[in-house]
Amino acid sequence: xxxxxxxxxxxxxxxxxxxxxxxxxxxxxxxxxxxxxxxxxxxxxxxxxxxxxxxxxxxxxxxxxxxxxxxxxxxxxxxxxxxxxxxxxxxxxxxxxxxxxxxxxxxxxxxxxxxxxxxxxxxxxxxxxxxxxxxxxxxxxxxxxxxxxxxxxxxxxxxxxxxxxxxxxxxxxxxxxxxxxxxxxxxxxxxxxxxxxxxxxxxxxxxxxxxxxxxxxxxxxxxxxxxxxxxxxxxxxxxxxxxxxxxxxxxxxxxxxxxxxxxxxxx
Amino acid sequence: xxxxxxxxxxxxxxxxxxxxxxxxxxxxxxxxxxxxxxxxxxxxxxxxxxxxxxxxxxxxxxxxxxxxxxxxxxxxxxxxxxxxxxxxxxxxxxxxxxxxxxxxxxxxxxxxxxxxxxxxxxxxxxxxxxxxxxxxxxxxxxxxxxxxxxxxxxxxxxxxxxxxxxxxxxxxxxxxxxxxxxxxxxxxxxxxxxxxxxxxxxxxxxxxxxxxxxxxxxxxxxxxxxxxxxxxxxxxxxxxxxxxxxxxxxxxxxxxxxxxxxxxxxxxxxxxxxxxxxxxxxxxxxxxxxxxxxxxxxxxxxxxxxxxxxxxxxxxxxxxxxxxxxxxxxxxxxxxxxxxxxxxxxxxxxxxxxxxxxxxxxxxxxxxxxxxxxxxxxxxxxxxxxxx
Amino acid sequence: xxxxxxxxxxxxxxxxxxxxxxxxxxxxxxxxxxxxxxxxxxxxxxxxxxxxxxxxxxxxxxxxxxxxxxxxxxxxxxxxxxxxxxxxxxxxxxxxxxxxxxxxxxxxxxxxxxxxxxxxxxxxxxxxxxxxxxxxxxxxxxx
Numbered sequence: 001x002x003x004x005x006x007x008x009x010x011x012x013x014x015x016x017x018x019x020x021x022x023x024x025x026x027x028x029x030x031x032x033x034x035x036x037x038x039x040x041x042x043x044x045x046x047x048x049x050x051x052x053x054x055x056x057x058x059x060x061x062x063x064x065x066x067x068x069x070x071x072x073x074x075x076x077x078x079x080x081x082x083x084x085x086x087x088x089x090x091x092x093x094x095x096x097x098x099x100x101x102x103x104x105x106x107x108x109x110x111x112x113x114x115x116x117x118x119x120x121x122x123x124x125x126x127x128x129x130x131x132x133x134x135x136x137x138x139x140x141x142x143x144x145x146x147x148x149x150x151x152x153x154x155x156x157x158x159x160x161x162x163x164x165x166x167x168x169x170x171x172x173x174x175x176x177x178x179x180x181x182x183x184x185x186x187x188x189x190x191x192x193x194x195x196x197x198x199x200x201x202x203x204x205x206x207x208x209x210x211x212x213x214x215x216x217x218x219x220x221x222x223x224x225x226x227x228x229x230x231x232x233x234x235x236x237x238x239x240x241x242x243x244x245x246x247x248x249x250x251x252x253x254x255x256x257x258x259x260x261x262x263x264x265x266x267x
Numbered sequence: 268x269x270x271x272x273x274x275x276x277x278x279x280x281x282x283x284x285x286x287x288x289x290x291x292x293x294x295x296x297x298x299x300x301x302x303x304x305x306x307x308x309x310x311x312x313x314x315x316x317x318x319x320x321x322x323x324x325x326x327x328x329x330x331x332x333x334x335x336x337x338x339x340x341x342x343x344x345x346x347x348x349x350x351x352x353x354x355x356x357x358x359x360x361x362x363x364x365x366x367x368x369x370x371x372x373x374x375x376x377x378x379x380x381x382x383x384x385x386x387x388x389x390x391x392x393x394x395x396x397x398x399x400x401x402x403x404x405x406x407x408x409x410x411x412x413x414x415x416x417x418x419x420x421x422x423x424x425x426x427x428x429x430x431x432x433x434x435x436x437x438x439x440x441x442x443x444x445x446x447x448x449x450x451x452x453x454x455x456x457x458x459x460x461x462x463x464x465x466x467x468x469x470x471x472x473x474x475x476x477x478x479x480x481x482x483x484x485x486x487x488x489x490x491x492x493x494x495x496x497x498x499x500x501x502x503x504x505x506x507x508x509x510x511x512x513x514x515x516x517x518x519x520x521x522x523x524x525x526x527x528x529x530x531x532x533x534x535x536x537x538x539x540x541x542x543x544x545x546x547x548x549x550x551x552x553x554x555x556x557x558x559x560x561x562x563x564x565x566x567x568x569x570x571x572x573x574x575x576x577x578x579x580x581x582x583x584x585x586x587x588x589x590x591x592x593x594x595x596x597x598x599x600x601x602x603x604x605x606x607x608x609x610x611x612x613x614x615x616x617x618x619x620x621x622x623x624x625x626x627x628x629x630x631x632x633x634x635x636x637x638x639x640x641x642x643x644x645x646x647x648x649x650x651x652x653x654x655x
Numbered sequence: 656x657x658x659x660x661x662x663x664x665x666x667x668x669x670x671x672x673x674x675x676x677x678x679x680x681x682x683x684x685x686x687x688x689x690x691x692x693x694x695x696x697x698x699x700x701x702x703x704x705x706x707x708x709x710x711x712x713x714x715x716x717x718x719x720x721x722x723x724x725x726x727x728x729x730x731x732x733x734x735x736x737x738x739x740x741x742x743x744x745x746x747x748x749x750x751x752x753x754x755x756x757x758x759x760x761x762x763x764x765x766x767x768x769x770x771x772x773x774x775x776x777x778x779x780x781x782x783x784x785x786x787x788x789x790x791x792x793x794x795x796x797x798x
Contacts, residue, residue: 060689062682070613072625072646074686077762091798109621113649116773171613172621179620489734489741582770593672607672608679628683630676638673642680651773652735 002091003208004115007100008108008176009123010169012133014189018123018198019045019100025199025210028090028097047099053082054103065103066154068164070171075110087114096208105169108176118183119206122173124249125189127242128231131162159234163242170245177252186252201256204263281414282320284309286327288406295407298418303410311335317343321421321460324348324413325366326406333365342465342634344450345370346399346413348406349378355386367391371471372502373450373464377413379403392505394530396449420448431602433564434519434541441499441520449500449526465634470558470589471506473629473643478507480626481554481585481645494545494552494579496572497560498536501527509533515552517545543568545575550652555580556587562594565604566614573618582650586623588615589631593640608642615646622649707761713793714768715743739767769797 005027009015023029023045030047058064061073090097098118104111112118135155154161177184185205187196199212233239281301285292289305297303308316309332317323317340324346325331347366349358359367370376370391377399378384384398399416401409444452450463482491491512495503498516500523507514514534518524519541527536537546555576561569576586594605606614615623623646631641718739721730730736743764772793775784784790 060686062685069609070616072612072616072621072623074626074683075624076686076690078690081762106621109619109649110624113622113651116651171617175617175620179622489738592676593669595666596668605668605672608676612679625683625686628680630680638669639676640673642676652770 001117002094003096003206004090004118005096005098005202005206005208006104006108006111006118006120007098007123008104008120008173009102010105010125010130010166010173011102012130013102013123013125014192015100015102015123016044018121018187018192021198021213022098022100022121022202022210024213026096027208027210028094030099046101049086050099050101051103053079053086054101054107056082057107058103066161066165067106067168068158068161070168071106073107073110083110083114096210102169105172108172109179112176112180112183119208120176120180120184121202122177122184122186122252123189123192124170124173124186124253127163127166127246129189130166131231134162134165159232160238163231163233163238167238167242167245170249171241174245174248174252184252186249186256188249188253191253191257196257197260201260204260280320281322281324281417282317283324283410283414284326284331285406285410286325286330288326291405291407292326292410295411297411297414300418301414306330314340322346322417324410326410328362328366339634341369342461342468344373344375344460344464346375346377346417348401348409348413349376349380349383349387351379351403355383355390358383358387359390370397371464371467372397372505373460373467375399377401377409392509394449394501394505396446396500396526396530420451431600433568433602436602437518437563438520438522441518441522441526445500445520445522445526449523449530450502452523452526453499453502462633462635467502469631469633470641470643473631474503474556474558474587474589475506477585477587477627477643477645478554481587482512491554492552494547494555494576496539496545496555496557496576498527499523501531501534501536503556503558504531504534515547543571543575545579547579549578550581550584551579553581553584554587555584556589558589559591561588561611562590562592562604562606563602566606569604569606569611570614570618573615577619577622577648580648582648582652584648585626586646586648587644589641589643591640592642593638611644615644619648623647624649707758707765710768710797711743711761711764713797714739714764714771717768717771717793718744739771743767765797772798 005022007015007019007022009018019029029045030049032048034044034046034048034051055065057073057075057079058067060076060079061071063071108120173186177186185202187198187201192198197212199210202208203210203212281298282304283292283297283301284304286306289303293303307313311332314332314335314337317336320343322345323343326348328347328350345366347370367387368391370393372394375397376384376387376393379401387393388395388398399413401412404412440452450460478493493507493512493514495514495516498504498518499520501516504514504516504527514531516524516527516534516536517539518527518536519539521538524536524538527534539545557572557576561572564572573586573588580586588611590606590611591603592606592608592611594603597603597605625644626647627643627645629643630639631643632639633641721727721736722740722744731740775781775790776794776798785794
C-alpha cells in the first residue's frame with residue numbers, strides 16, 4: 001500500500017516552504033522539480049509533470065492558471081490517462097509520495113478519485129499577503145521582461161484579479177475540506193512562521209513515516225512580506241465572500257491546533 | 268412572430284378546423300374567441316394565421332394538411348379529434364407520422380372511445396390528462412365541448428401574491444390546477460399555452476440527446492434509473508421509454524404528485540418534504556435531472572437540492588440542470604431568483620465539493636425571446652462506488 | 656416590443672448575464688473541439704495497447720471467476736455486475752487490432768476493471784481477498 005500527501009494552497013501562501021520542509025522529511029515530490037526564482041529563494045518544489053498536466057487541463061478549458069472564478073472542467077480521456085500513468089509510476093516506485101502545486105486546488109476532487117487514500121495538507125494565507133506578494137512577483141517579472149507580458153499585465157489591467165483568484169482557489173480548498181475532513185489538515189503561513197510543528201502534526205494525524213524537521217530550518221520570515229496597507233478592492237461585492245472564506249480557513253486552522261492539543265494531552 | 272408569455276386569457280384565440288363538418292360546426296354556439304376554419308382557410312399559404320392562435324382544434328383529421336405546417340405552427344397546442352369507427356392500428360398506420368407521433372404533453376386528444384384512447388396512450392406515451400372525453404358527440408357538440416373546456420381552463424385565476432415562498436406557492440398552484448389544468452400547473456403564471464409548448468419543444472430538443480448520452484451502453488435487462496427533481500405533473504415522463512427506463516419523480520406538491528401518478532402509472536412519484544432531503548439511498552440513480560425548478564428557489568435551497576442530487580447519483584452517472592440563467596432583477600413577490608451561470612457553477616462546485624466534470628453545455632433561446640435565457644448543463648459524477 | 660424587426664436592449668443585467676452564459680458555452684465548445692477526433696486513427700503506443708489488452712483479459716478472467724464462484728448468484732443480483740457480465744462475457748468481443756472502436760472498448764474495460772478492483776479492495780472483502788496472491792497482483796498492477 002502506498003500513501004500520498006498533496007500540498008495545496010493558493011500561490012504565495014507558503015506552499016513552497018512547506019513543500020521543502022516535507023521534502024526534507026522524506027516526502028517524494030517528483031522526478032523533475034521546478035527551479036527556484038528570485039521571488040522565491042527557497043525554490044518552488046513543484047513537480048514539472050504535475051504542473052504541466054494541470055496547465056494542459058486548464059488549456060483544454062481555454063484557461064490559464066489565472067483562474068478567477070469557479071469552473072467545472074471538461075476532462076477528456078487523454079488527461080485521465082496521463083493522471084493514471086503519473087499515479088501508477090509513483091505508486092510503483094515510492095511508498096510515500098506527493099506533489100505540491102497551487103493549481104492542484106482546482107483539481108483536488110479528480111486526484112482524490114484516482115487516489116482515494118490521499119491526504120491533503122491545506123496551506124493558507126491571508127488574502128492581503130497573498131495578493132500583494134503575487135502582484136509584486138508579477139510586476140518584477142513584467143519589468144524584467146523575462147516572460148510574456150500578457151499574463152502579468154492582467155494583474156494591472158484587472159484590479160481585483162488576484163483577490164478573485166485567492167477566493168476561487170481557497171473556496172475550492174474549503175469545499176474539499178468539508179467533503180473530506182479526515183483527509184485534510186489545514187495550516188496557515190502564520191502558524192508555520194510561529195513555529196507550528198508541522199511534520200510532527202502530520203505524523204500524529206496520519207502516521208506517514210516522515211522524519212521530524214524543525215520548521216525554522218526552511219522557513220525564513222524575512223523572505224515573506226506583508227501588505228503595508230489595507231486590501232484594495234474595486235468590486236465591493238467581493239468583500240462578503242472573501243471575509244467568509246477567510247473565517248472558514250481560520251476555523252480549519254484552529255481545528256488543527258485543537259486537534260494537536262488533544263493528541264498531545266492524550267499522549 | 269414574437270409573443271410573450273402573458274398573451275393569455277384576455278385574447279383566447281382558439282381556431283377550430285371543421286373541414287368536412289364546417290356546415291354543422293358553423294352553427295354551433297362556441298365561446299367568444301373561437302373561430303371556425305374551413306378547408307379553404309388551411310391552404311398552405313394561409314397557415315401562417317395559425318401562429319396567432321392559442322390552440323388549434325382539428326375536428327376533421329383526414330383533411331387537415333399537417334404535412335404543410337411549419338415548425339412555428341407546430342408550436343401551437345393541438346386538440347385532435349379521433350375519427351369514430353377506426354381502430355388503433357388503422358389510425359397509427361394512417362396518422363402516426365403526420366400527427367399522432369408528434370403529439371406531446373401540451374396537445375390533447377378528444378375521443379369517446381376509452382379503449383382506443385388507452386391503446387394509443389400507451390403507444391405514444393400520452394398522459395391521462397391529455398384526453399378530452401367526448402360522448403359519441405356529433406361534430407358541433409364536440410366543438411362546443413372542447414372549446415368550453417379550453418375556456419374554463421384559461422379562466423382559472425392564479426396569482427402569485429405579494430409574498431412568494433417556494434413550497435407554499437407550488438403547493439397552492441398544484442392544488443388549484445393539477446387535476447383541472449395540469450399543463451398550466453407547472454408554470455408560474457397563466458401562460459399562453461403556445462408559449463408553454465414552444466418552450467417544452469426547445470427544452471426537449473436539448474434534453475433528448477443528453478438523455479441518450481447519459482444512458483450510454485448498458486445490458487438490456489438493466490433499466491436506466493432516472494430521478495426528476497420537481498417532477499410536477501410528470502411532463503418529462505412522456506419523453507422517457509418505460510420499457511427501458513425507470514422514472515422516479517419528486518415534488519413538493521401532493522396534488523401534482525397525484526396527477527403524475529394518475530397520468531403515468533409506470534413511474535414512481537414521491538413527495539419532497541420541506542427539508543428538501545431526498546428519501547433515497549446514496550447512488551440510487553444513473554441520472555438525476557431538473558428542469559425549470561432551481562431558478563424558482565433561493566440559493567440555500569438550490570444548494571441543498573444540488574447536493575442531494577449528487578448524493579443519490581451513481582459515480583459515473585449524470586446530473587443535468589436546465590434552468591434560466593438570464594433573468595430580470597428580482598422584485599418582491601417574484602417567483603424567480605435570478606442566478607447567472609457563473610454563480611450557479613460556483614454553487615454546484617460548492618455543493619459537490621468539485622466532484623463533477625463537465626459533459627455538455629448548451630445555451631437555449633426560446634421562440635418568443637430575443638435573449639438566450641436558458642442553459643443546459645450536464646455533469647458526470649466523479650467517484651468510486653460505495654454501494655455494491 | 657415594437658412591431659418591427661429591431662429592438663434596442665436596455666437592461667444591462669440581462670446583457671451581462673447573457674454574455675456570461677454564451678461565453679461559458681463557447682468555452683465548453685472549444686474544450687470539446689480541442690479533443691482528438693475519435694474517428695481518426697489511434698496513436699496509442701504499442702505498449703499502451705498491450706497493457707489495455709492485458710487489462711481486458713484480466714477483467715474477463717476475474718468476472719468469470721466471480722461468476723463461477725459460490726458468491727456468483729449473490730453478485731448477479733447487482734445490476735452493475737450483470738452489466739459487466741453482459742458486456743465482457745456474454746457479448747461478442749470487439750476484435751480488430753487498434754481500430755478506434757476497439758481502443759474505446761479497451762479503455763472502458765480498463766476503467767471497469769479499476770472500479771471493480773477498488774470495490775473489491777474495500778471493506779468487507781478487501782482483507783480476505785488480499786490473502787490471495789492473484790488478487791494482490793491485480794491490485795498492484797491496476798490500483
